Structure formats: structure tokens, C-alpha cells
Ligand code: SF4
């Protein structure tokens with residue numbers, strides 16, 4: 405199977421996604437999907453929060469920095485939040501964080517916001533399946549590899565130590 | 577963020593001359609922190625009276641070899657400014673860590689990367705391209721680049737290896753204390769020196785400064801007002817009394833550790849966050865985004881995106897001006913071929929192995 409962008413997806417790669425799901429809606433939607441035996445891939449580790457407004461941008465950054473391939477935030481539809489308008493805050497945070505992450509070089513598919521009510525088990529399952537496929541196509545993210553430098557770093561350090569040892573006759 | 581350093585408890589009262597030994601060093605920095613030390617004015621004489629200054633390359637002659645020959649822990653206090661961008665800087669950080677009882681990350685660059693850390697938005701090759709390649713004032717048709725190793729008839733010449741990613745001091749070696757600010761203010765430098773001299777130091781790993789935000793030191797009036805747009809500083813002359821954030825300017829006082837006395841808002845300019853995140857804030861930008869989302873009055877994706885694009889066209893530069901290298905993501909994403917231990921950035925020999933001693937010494941905080 406080939407892709408619109410010419411890359412062939414790596415069928416071996418199983419994306420690791422983190423999903424922050426609101427207790428009152430999306431988390432119940434995920435539950436409903438389970439009870440109703442709606443099939444969706446098991447790639448998303450779900451973290452239940454009391455409201456999507458509880459999702460601090462720190463959580464998202466931490467997930468990516470620890471090696472997640474993508475992050476989903478899901479909450480009640482705008483206007484239906486149990487804490488009145490916290491999910492509007494979520495929406496503002498999401499777009500702010502998204503613009504920052506795009507500037508850092510993240511593909512938009514790896515960070516998604518989904519609204520799903522408690523009755524929308526199918527919709528949530530579809531959104532998860534779609535995101536898993538999109539991220540599978542992009543491949544692993546491996547954010548921490550970005551700051552690992554290559555082998556030349558240690559080689560160069562060693563060269564300094566040797567040079568100083570020779571020139572300065574120091575013992576270490 | 578705070579590591580547990582392995583060095584013994586400081587005792588600053590030991591030296592042949594009876595005076596504790598002081599070292600000052602700079603790595604990837606602008607030199608401002610060196611000047612800041614001199615800004616304590618005549619008190620510098622008190623510092624010279626209280627300490628035996630053994631190493632301060634910016635100000636006095638001194639040799640790395642003399643430091644190498646000292647016993648480990650032979651320096652009582654080292655004030656280290658600048659981030660770590662090259663192998664030479666990493667070597668000096670390791671050396672001074674070993675030789676110093678107390679290592680202080682002095683100023684924003686050593687503490688959190690600061691402006692030199694913003695270059696973490698580019699790769700090594702992109703930085704070289706801008707500096708040695710197609711820069712406005714550069715003519716380099718042969719595309720020459722500095723080489724780590726050059727053979728000459730007289731022998732090998734080595735240059736430091738330039739890293740893709742600038743690291744903070746504590747991402748390189750364990751750090752005992754942090755003195756925030758770009759640069760730290762004279763009173764705070766003096767307070768830190770007094771604390772060190774008197775031995776009245778807080779627990780290791782502490783940032784020497786208050787645990788509130790710049791907003792708490794700011795005299796401006798706040799009224800919990802929502803804002804409709806973000807303005808850039810050149811688009812408005814703010815009134816002198818109202819909170820700058822409520823006037824639409826992105827003021828980072830809400831996320832920034834106090835200690836400067838709200839210097840910038842007092843002269844009608846928003847805080848840009850040079851003292852770094854307040855205590856218990858792991859990621860400065862995340863705190864800013866949370867705070868700005870609460871005051872922004874916009875409820876559709878289109879409107880939010882429009883306001884952001886117009887008012888904050890450079891979100892990383894605004895949210896992480898001083899703290900990109902210390903942030904959770906540390907840098908922008910490298911292109912695939914540049915990533916990780918297998919990649920080859922281009923210049924010099926690519927020899928992947930280091931001596932075990934070096935590996936061990938550089939294993940801290942990675
Ligand atoms: S912290 Fe600021 S003043 Fe100090 S070296 Fe860095 S850029 Fe310069």
C-alpha cells in the first residue's frame with residue numbers, strides 16, 4: 405500500500421499515544437466504546453482527568469519529552485463542560501501550544517483536540533483509529549534523540565583530555 | 577530540576593592564605609555576567625579581600641593547567657556563567673565541577689540557556705551556514721568550515737567541537753546553586769556572596785531568590801480584565817499604571833521568579849522573563865500559555881488562531897526567550913538524518929568512541 409505523500413507506512417511501527425480524556429464525556433465515551441465492543445487500536449494510553457481544562461500544557465510537553473509519538477486531548481463539546489467554560493480554556497491552550505509545537509517542528513497530526521460526549525463512543529473510537537494511522541504513517545517521534553548529539557561529542561572531549569595531559573603533564 | 581550533587585558540604589574557610597578560593601568562568605555567554613560582577617562597584621574590593629581569586633579569565637591572567645593541578649575540591653566557590661555549546665566548555669564545566677566545593681550557575685545562560693539557548697531552534701549545520709556560509713556580511717565561496725582537527729607540519733591543531741544543542745550547566749554537571757537573571761542584579765550577587773562567605777547557605781540545588789513572581793513586586797493595578805488581542809511592544813505606548821498584560825502586552829511577570837523588583841514593568845516595558853520560572857514551575861512556556869489562555873477572550877478556533885498569529889508570531893521566542901534549553905523539549909526537532917548518536921553533522925572526523933573516563937565524567941544529567 406502506498407501513500408499520498410509517497411512514503412510507505414511502516415506496518416511494524418506501533419505508535420505510542422497518550423490521551424488525556426475528560427471524566428464526564430470522552431472517558432465515558434471510551435468506556436461506552438469498550439462496552440459496545442467497538443473496535444479501535446490499543447495504541448492510546450488513556451489518562452483520565454476531571455475536565456479537559458485540567459490538562460496543563462506541561463503534561464503534553466512531558467509526554468512528548470518522555471517519548472510519546474503523539475498526544476490527544478479530549479473533552480466535552482464547547483458549551484457542555486461540567487465546569488462551565490473550562491473547555492474554552494482548553495481550546496485556547498490547545499491552539500497556543502499547537503502553534504508553539506509547530507514552530508518546534510512537530511507535525512500537526514501528532515497533537516489533536518477532540519470533542520466527544522459520553523454518548524459518542526463510536527466518534528471517539530474513530531478519532532483514535534484515525535490518529536493512530538496518521539501517526540503510524542509519520543513514524544516514531546523519539547523527541548529525546550534530538551538532544552543526544554552524535555559520537556563526535558565524546559571523541560572531541562577525549563581529544564581535549566589527551567591534549568591537556570600531554571601539554572600540561574597532569575595525571576588525569 | 578535540581579540534581580543531588582556528590583560533592584561534600586562546603587567549608588569556605590580553608591586555604592593556604594587563610595582565605596577561601598574563588599573562581600569565575602564563562603562559557604556560551606555574552607560577557608554581561610562578567611560585567612555584572614563588577615557592577616557591585618567598590619564591594620568588589622571586599623570580594624577581593626574575602627577571597628583568593630584563583631581563576632577569572634575575563635579579568636586576569638590565569639592558566640587552565642594551574643586549575644588542573646589543584647587537588648579536587650581545591651576551589652571553594654566557582655561562579656560559572658554561560659551555557660554549554662562546545663566540547664571545550666563541557667571540559668571546563670567538568671574540570672571546575674571537580675575542583676570546586678560549591679558550583680554556582682551564575683546568570684540565565686548557565687541556569688537555563690538564555691539567548692544563546694535560543695539557537696536550539698537551529699541545528700549545528702544551520703548555525704554554521706548562517707555564520708560561515710551565506711550570512712549578509714560573509715563571503716566564503718569555498719564553503720570553508722572550521723575543522724575539529726587540522727594537520728599541519730608542526731602537528732595537530734584542535735578546535736572545540738560545536739554541539740547541535742546548547743545544554744544548561746546542570747544538564748552537564750551537578751550544580752549546587754543558581755543565581756538567576758540576565759544578568760543577576762548587583763544586590764543579588766552581593767547577597768549570594770555574603771551567604772557563601774558566612775556559610776549561611778540554603779539546601780543544595782536551590783535557586784537563590786524569592787519564591788514569588790515578578791507580579792508580586794510590580795506596583796501596577798490589576799483588575800482581572802480579559803483581553804481581545806495581544807499587542808507587540810512597538811504597537812502601543814502603554815499607560816503607566818495598569819497591568820501591562822491587561823493592556824494586551826505579553827508580560828511574563830506572571831511566570832517569572834521575583835528578585836529584580838519588577839525592573840521592566842516599572843519602566844513601562846513588559847517583563848520578558850529573565851529570572852526564569854518561579855519555583856515549582858517545570859516549564860516556563862507551559863506556565864505562560866496557561867496564564868495567557870485564561871485572560872484571552874476568544875472562543876472559536878479561528879479567532880484564537882488569528883489573535884495568536886497577529887500578536888505572537890514567534891511563540892517559542894516569546895514563551896521560551898530565556899529558557900528554551902532548560903524547557904521540557906529543550907530544542908526544536910532536528911531533521912531525521914541529524915538525529916541521534918548515529919548521525920554525522922559534517923565536520924571533522926567521525927569517531928564514535930570516547931574514553932570510559934570521559935563518558936563517566938559526562939554522564940551527569942543527560
Ligand atoms: S545571562 Fe545574560 S548577561 Fe549573563 S552571560 Fe547570559 S546573556 Fe549575558
Ligand code: SF4
Nearest residue numbers: 791794819820827829
Ligand atoms: S503581568 Fe506584568 S505588568 Fe501585570 S502585574 Fe504582572 S509584572 Fe506587572
Ligand code: SF4
Nearest residue numbers: 836840847848849850
Ligand atoms: S522584569 Fe522580568 S525581564 Fe525585567 S529584569 Fe525582572 S525578571 Fe528580568
Ligand code: FES
Nearest residue numbers: 426455479480486
Ligand atoms: S468537564 Fe468535560 S471538558 Fe470540562
